[in-house]
Amino acid sequence: MSLLLYMLFLLTAAAGAGVVLSRDPRRQVLALSANGLVLALLFFALQAPDVAFSELVVGTAALPLLYLVVLASIRGGRTRD
Amino acid sequence: MTVLPWAVCVWLFVIGLYGIITSRNYVHLIGCLSVVQSATYVLLLAAGFRWGAAAPIFYDHPPGTPAVDPVVQALVLTDIVIGAAVTALLLALALQLHRRKGSLDPEELRAMR
Amino acid sequence: MPPRLRLALFALALACIAPALPRVIGAMPVFGSHPLPYGDIINRLAPVQRHVTNMVSAVNFDYRGFDTLGEEMMLMVAVTGTAVLLRGHRGESLTALPATVPGRRIPPHSEALVLTARWFAPLTILFGLYVALHATVTPGGGFQGGVIIASALLLLYLGEGYSGWRRFMRTEALDAIEGGGSAAYALAGLAPMLTGAEYLQNTLPPGQLKSLLSGGLMLILNAGVACAVAGGFGILFVEFLEETRAEDPNQ
Numbered sequence: 001m002s003l004l005l006y007m008l009f010l011l012t013a014a015a016g017a018g019v020v021l022s023r024d025p026r027r028q029v030l031a032l033s034a035n036g037l038v039l040a041l042l043f044f045a046l047q048a049p050d051v052a053f054s055e056l057v058v059g060t061a062a063l064p065l066l067y068l069v070v071l072a073s074i075r076g077g078r079t080r081d
Numbered sequence: 082m083t084v085l086p087w088a089v090c091v092w093l094f095v096i097g098l099y100g101i102i103t104s105r106n107y108v109h110l111i112g113c114l115s116v117v118q119s120a121t122y123v124l125l126l127a128a129g130f131r132w133g134a135a136a137p138i139f140y141d142h143p144p145g146t147p148a149v150d151p152v153v154q155a156l157v158l159t160d161i162v163i164g165a166a167v168t169a170l171l172l173a174l175a176l177q178l179h180r181r182k183g184s185l186d187p188e189e190l191r192a193m194r
Numbered sequence: 195m196p197p198r199l200r201l202a203l204f205a206l207a208l209a210c211i212a213p214a215l216p217r218v219i220g221a222m223p224v225f226g227s228h229p230l231p232y233g234d235i236i237n238r239l240a241p242v243q244r245h246v247t248n249m250v251s252a253v254n255f256d257y258r259g260f261d262t263l264g265e266e267m268m269l270m271v272a273v274t275g276t277a278v279l280l281r282g283h284r285g286e287s288l289t290a291l292p293a294t295v296p297g298r299r300i301p302p303h304s305e306a307l308v309l310t311a312r313w314f315a316p317l318t319i320l321f322g323l324y325v326a327l328h329a330t331v332t333p334g335g336g337f338q339g340g341v342i343i344a345s346a347l348l349l350l351y352l353g354e355g356y357s358g359w360r361r362f363m364r365t366e367a368l369d370a371i372e373g374g375g376s377a378a379y380a381l382a383g384l385a386p387m388l389t390g391a392e393y394l395q396n397t398l399p400p401g402q403l404k405s406l407l408s409g410g411l412m413l414i415l416n417a418g419v420a421c422a423v424a425g426g427f428g429i430l431f432v433e434f435l436e437e438t439r440a441e442d443p444n445q
Contacts, residue, residue: 001225019116053338065431149233152232
C-alpha cells in the first residue's frame with residue numbers, strides 16, 4: 001500500500017468525522033467543503049479523473065453554497081404561514 | 082494494512098449514521114447523510130482499483146495498457162451529481178419545515194399525534 | 195423516540211453486526227487485485243467497437259445508457275420537486291432586492307472580487323463547454339461539463355450581486371434548457387428504432403478513434419445530459435437564492 005493512498009484514506013476518515021462532529025451548521029459547511037476536496041484528491045489517486053471532476057465541483061462549490069443560502073434564509077426569518 | 086479501504090468505508094458509514102441519529106439540527110443531519118453517501122463512493126472506487134494501472138482513458142497510451150475498472154467509475158459519477166440534486170431537494174424540505182414550524186430541531190418537532 | 199433510546203438501539207445494532215464485520219472485511223478481495231471482469235471486457239472492446247477513448251463515457255452513454263436515462267429522470271424529478279416546493283410558496287412577483295438583516299450593514303462588493311468574477315466566469319463557461327464536448331476523448335462528459343457551467347453561474351452571482359444576477363438568469367430559458375436536455379436524451383433513443391434497431395442502440399457511424407466526433411449516438415446523449423445538468427443546477431441556484439430576497443412590500 002503506497003504511502004500516498006494510505007494517508008489519503010486516513011484523511012478521508014478524518015474529514016468525514018469532521019463533518020459529523022461539527023454540530024453548528026455554519027461550521028459544518030466548511031467541513032463539508034473540506035470533505036469534498038479530500039474526496040476529490042482520493043478519487044484522483046484512485047485513477048478516476050472523471051469522478052474527481054464531478055466531486056470537486058459539486059462537493060466543494062455547489063453544495064456548500066446551497067447550504068449557506070439555506071442557512072441565510074433561515075436566519076433572515078421570513079415567517080409566512 | 083490492505084484492509085484499510087474497507088475499514089474506512091465502514092467507519093464513514095457508521096459515523097455518518099451516528100451523526101444522523103444524534104443530530105439536533107436538520108441541516109446538520111443532511112450533511113451527515115452526505116457522509117454516508119461518500120462511504121459508498123469510496124467502497125465502489127476502491128473495489129475497482131488495480132496496482133500499476135492507469136485511468137481508463139486511452140488517449141495518451143494505446144488501448145491495451147492495464148487500466149482500472151470503468152464500470153464502477155460510471156456508477157459513482159452519475160451518483161455524485163444526482164445525489165447533489167437530491168440533497169438540494171432535502172434542503173428545500175428543511176426550509177419549508179422551518180417556515181411552518183419555526184424550528185429545525187428534531188426533538189421539538191415530534192410527529193403529529 | 196427519546197434520543198437515549200435511539201442511541202441505545204444503535205449501539206445494540208452495532209453490537210449485533212460487529213462480530214460479522216471482521217469476517218466480511220477479511221472476505222473482501224485484496225485491495226488492488228481487482229477481480230471484476232466486466233471492466234476488462236469493456237476496456238478491450240470499447241475502443242474497437244465504438245472508436246472512443248474514454249471508457250467511462252462509453253459505459254455511461256452506450257453500454258449502460260438506459261441507466262443514465264433513469265438518472266436523468268431522477269435529476270429532473272428532484273429539480274421539479276425543489277421548484278414546486280420553493281416557487282409555489284413565493285408567488286411570481288420579481289422583486290430583485292436582496293434581503294437585509296436589520297441592524298447589519300451590507301458591505302459593498304470589493305472591486306477585486308467583481309473583477310475576478312467577471313474574468314473567470316466566461317473562462318469557466320468555456321472550460322465547461324470544452325469538458326462537455328470532449329466526452330468521448332479525454333476525461334470529461336456531460337455531467338462534469340454541466341456542473342462546471344453551473345459553478346460559473348455561481349461566479350456570476352458573486353460578482354454581480356443578487357439584483358444584477360437575477361435579471362440575467364431567466365428561469366424560462368433555464369427551464370427550457372433543462373427540459374430540452376432530458377427530452378433530447380429520451381427522444382434520441384427513438385432514432386435507432388426508425389431503422390429497426392433497439393431503443394438507444396448505437397447505430398450512428400462511430401467515427402475515428404481520438405476524434406471529437408467519435409462515438410455515434412453518444413454525442414447526442416452527452417449533449418442532452420450536459421444541457422439537463424447545467425439547466426437543472428441553474429434552476430436550483432435561482433430557486434434557493436430567491437429565498438434570500440426581501441419581502442415584497444405590495445403583498
